[in-house]
Amino acid sequence: MFKQRVTVGLGLAAVALHSHAANLAPSSLPPAGISVENAPQFVAIAFDDNTLVDGQNWVLEQWGKRHNPAGNGNSATFDGAAIHTTFFNTCEAIIATNEQGTNAGHVKETWYQANLLGHEMANHTLNHLHGLDFSSAEWQQQINDCQSAMNKPFTQTDPEFPSDAEGIDANAVGFRSPYLEYNDALFAYLNQNGFKYDASIVEGYAPDHHAGNQYWPYTLDNGSPGADLAASWGIKPPITQHAGLWEVPVYALTVPDDETAKQYGFDYSLRDKIQQKMSWFDVQSGKIESGDYNLFYMAELSGPEVLAILKYNLDRRLAGNKAPMTFLGHSTQYDDQMDQWVPTASTAEERRQAIEAFLDYALSKQDVRIVSHLELVNWMENPQALPARCESAEWTKNTSYSQPQKVSYAGFEWQAKWWSYNEKPQDKSWSAWQKVRACR
Numbered sequence: 001m002f003k004q005r006v007t008v009g010l011g012l013a014a015v016a017l018h019s020h021a022a023n024l025a026p027s028s029l030p031p032a033g034i035s036v037e038n039a040p041q042f043v044a045i046a047f048d049d050n051t052l053v054d055g056q057n058w059v060l061e062q063w064g065k066r067h068n069p070a071g072n073g074n075s076a077t078f079d080g081a082a083i084h085t086t087f088f089n090t091c092e093a094i095i096a097t098n099e100q101g102t103n104a105g106h107v108k109e110t111w112y113q114a115n116l117l118g119h120e121m122a123n124h125t126l127n128h129l130h131g132l133d134f135s136s137a138e139w140q141q142q143i144n145d146c147q148s149a150m151n152k153p154f155t156q157t158d159p160e161f162p163s164d165a166e167g168i169d170a171n172a173v174g175f176r177s178p179y180l181e182y183n184d185a186l187f188a189y190l191n192q193n194g195f196k197y198d199a200s201i202v203e204g205y206a207p208d209h210h211a212g213n214q215y216w217p218y219t220l221d222n223g224s225p226g227a228d229l230a231a232s233w234g235i236k237p238p239i240t241q242h243a244g245l246w247e248v249p250v251y252a253l254t255v256p257d258d259e260t261a262k263q264y265g266f267d268y269s270l271r272d273k274i275q276q277k278m279s280w281f282d283v284q285s286g287k288i289e290s291g292d293y294n295l296f297y298m299a300e301l302s303g304p305e306v307l308a309i310l311k312y313n314l315d316r317r318l319a320g321n322k323a324p325m326t327f328l329g330h331s332t333q334y335d336d337q338m339d340q341w342v343p344t345a346s347t348a349e350e351r352r353q354a355i356e357a358f359l360d361y362a363l364s365k366q367d368v369r370i371v372s373h374l375e376l377v378n379w380m381e382n383p384q385a386l387p388a389r390c391e392s393a394e395w396t397k398n399t400s401y402s403q404p405q406k407v408s409y410a411g412f413e414w415q416a417k418w419w420s421y422n423e424k425p426q427d428k429s430w431s432a433w434q435k436v437r438a439c440r
Contacts, residue, residue, distance in 0.1 A: 022246065023222075028323065032383040037388070040077050040078070040379070042379070043326075043371070045085055045370070046088055047088070048176060048330050050107070050110075052331065052335040055348075056110045058335070069366050069368065072387055077384050081369075083370035083371070084371055084375060088199070089123070090124045094149055108168060112154045112168040115169065115170045120372035121170035123174065124177075132182075143189065148167075153166065174196060174197050174373050176200050177198075180202065181200075187239055187240075190242075190245060196377060202250045203215050211313045216380070217247060220246075223241050250289065250328050251323075255286040257286060266308060278298055278299055292306075303346050310358045314358075324376055333351055334355070336348045391413075400420065403415070409425040412425070413436040413439060414435055416432060
């Protein structure tokens with residue numbers, strides 16, 4: 001049992017009903033006039049359902065061993081902070097009396113531990129039902145019962161005998177609908193009942209959108225282009241305006257074209273391979289929903305192929321408008337049990353390796369910040385720029401420097417006071433380096 005509390009991440013403290021003050025229209029530009037060059041490149045990987053303990057523990061282990069780039073140590077841009085994820089939880093998994101709750105006590109302990117570690121606990125309904133035609137009362141029942149299950153205090157002593165009188169001490173302010181099925185009644189209910197954001201609408205399928213110019217998150221004061229497009233295709237009902245409710249989209253990924261795929265190690269067509277499994281996949285645009293189920297199960301891609309797609313989309317964002325990159329994961333897909341229940345072309349180990357390699361690749365980029373969905377929304381409400389890059393070259397080890405050479409290091413520019421070799425810049429009187437200025 002986990003008893004000791006730790007400090008939660010930014011934005012995960014107790015949250016009161018939001019004031020609906022935010023009003024941000026969909027835009028391809030960073031908020032508050034921040035230049036693209038100085039905008040953080042957010043990566044928000046989230047996990048839905050979360051019903052198998054080993055898959056969740058893998059997430060906690062991998063996220064727990066990594067931190068965001070050091071930057072200048074500014075907490076407002078998550079410099080050097082532990083990376084976080086969002087768990088969109090299907091709450092029947094922690095209800096002992098539910099027919100799906102055979103492992104409820106162990107799942108509940110794992111959710112509780114994730115909450116203690118600063119990860120976001122969000123609402124994915126009680127029973128994961130299709131909700132396209134739900135009434136407001138049906139959304140209320142599914143959402144409220146999930147909230148209640150999580151919100152109760154955690155006092156569990158024996159996971160083998162869980163009690164439905166106990167929860168995980170978490171109050172969700174984020175929501176994702178099962179199967180990404182929504183209607184206007186859902187958004188009205190979320191907005192009236194203190195939810196800060198939704199993450200159910202897909203963006204990026206408009207013909208003029210690609211991996212380098214997606215919309216940044218926006219509020220539903222002005223509607224949703226992605227929802228309007230889905231309604232025009234007849235696959236989702238139209239929605240109206242919902243003042244102050246944030247939308248963190250599920251973005252379409254772009255699969256690299258055949259020539260570009262060679263730069264990521266593939267001399268065959270990833271787009272053609274996907275179309276062989278998904279006849280409706282548009283080879284010309286190369287767009288596919290940003291989710292592990294689509295990539296690993298529907299398209300039956302290998303771990304290295306998915307890794308290449310993720311790297312390509314991050315690279316395009318970094319070279320474009322730096323709109324956040326979201327990814328819809330399922331922690332169960334990284335649990336070895338899934339290979340017995342729902343086998344596919346990849347193994348759970350291969351899928352884990354792909355995500356781990358992408359985390360390392362993303363964190364090697366100095367502007368990337370891996371955050372929870374709530375951390376991203378909180379930043380959107382109070383945007384803070386990264387400092388401008390230093391003009392001097394980065395200090396490197398095993399290199400000699402002499403006066404008056406300049407280098408950049410840890411967000412500052414430094415000038416050599418005398419010859420040195422392999423000595424990191426430090427702001428000390430005896431150091432071979434003198435701090436010149438912050439890179440702002």
